[in-house]
Amino acid sequence: MTTPVSDDALQLKEKFVPTPMMKAVQVDKPGGPEVLKYIDMPIPVPAAGQVLIRTHTIGVGKYDALVRTGRYPWPVEYPEVPGISMTGYVEAVGPGVEGFVAGEPVLAWKFSRRCYAEYVACDTHEITKLPNDIDMEGAVAIPDYQVAWGMLNDAADPRRVRVASINGATGGIGCAMIDLCRAAGIQLIAICRAPNKAAFALERGACLAIDSSTEDVGARILDFTKGRGVDLMFDQLVGPDFRDNIKLVAPLGQIVTFNALSGLPSSDLFADLRKNMDRSVSVRAYSVHVYDPFPEERVRIAAEVFKLIEAKAITPSVTLRLPLGKAAEAHRMLDAREIVGKMVLKP
DSSP states (O other), rough: OOOOOHHHHHHHHHHHHOOEEEEEEEEEESSSSSGEEEEEEEOOOOOOTTTEEEEOOOOEOOHHHHHHTTTOOSSOOOOOOOOOEEEEEEEEEOOOOSSOTTTOOEEEEEETTOOOOOOEEEGGGGEEEETTTTTTTTGGHHHHHHHHHHHHTSSSSSSGOOEEEEESSSSHHHHHHHHHEEEEEEHHHHHHHHSSHHHHHHTOOOOOOOOTTSHHHHHHHHTTTSOOOOOEEEESSTTTTGGGGGGGEEEEEEEEOOOOOTTOOOOHHHHHHHHHTTTTTEEEOOGGGGGGOOOOHHHHHHHHHHHHHHHOOOOOOOSSSEGGGGGHHHHHHHTTTTOOOOOEEEE
């Protein structure tokens, strides 16, 4: 015999609407690539001042690995959905948001993360509108160009630079720097750790590629510059022997560090600089977080990058695509330094 359903139960059933769900990648605690879990979670509801974006392409980079491993110098609360860059289409807007149209293509550069997902809610200041005819995959690399542009033009003065160098030259920021230096008429020495990466850097436009796994980097730099050294050195490794870089920089040249993946110097940096006063080298530790209180500065840099794209002086592009569900494999490749160029995830 069937038990009759009360009117209250029927009304409750009619009111119940299942929460819309999406796929995302979450880190419950710091660790290796295996901590990246492909899970279901509710689609975010855009709050006041936010836009909900349906994801097209997600950028992958060192920043994500630092967040995953707990090594990022800014606070991260776990569980966390990593990812700071994505392209997609406007799905909905929160209260008080104007000027966005459903289906409009956009780029998000989101330092509050959560881009490893099928939908992302972003504050309006984190969003850049994109032209309708832009390559949505390549556009996800634009934040790499914004970082590189800031390093070259704000942290340094390109008017004083004839020859520059960068290590990790075939990652996202390295590729962007090769393109930007080529566009500015600056000779860039690309420092890599494998023959295939050196070949890639030369094809991209580097004037010299050095394979640090088999070659003496310092000797090659001094030989190429006829003993003068580079005018500008971009260094994401730093490491205990950082002082050795000073001898590779030209008089009144500059070293811009933008990470310290190999650790900090083992010696007194100021004392090392004083010992090389005949070169009068300067050192700057750069981070894009310098612009956090000044979102208008990020807008300024984005505008400069888009000018170069429109002039076809640079072409942001992607070299490797993996499904979002393979994020752990993407990070394994990232940790193993297997990536050449820009890697992305596809939802």
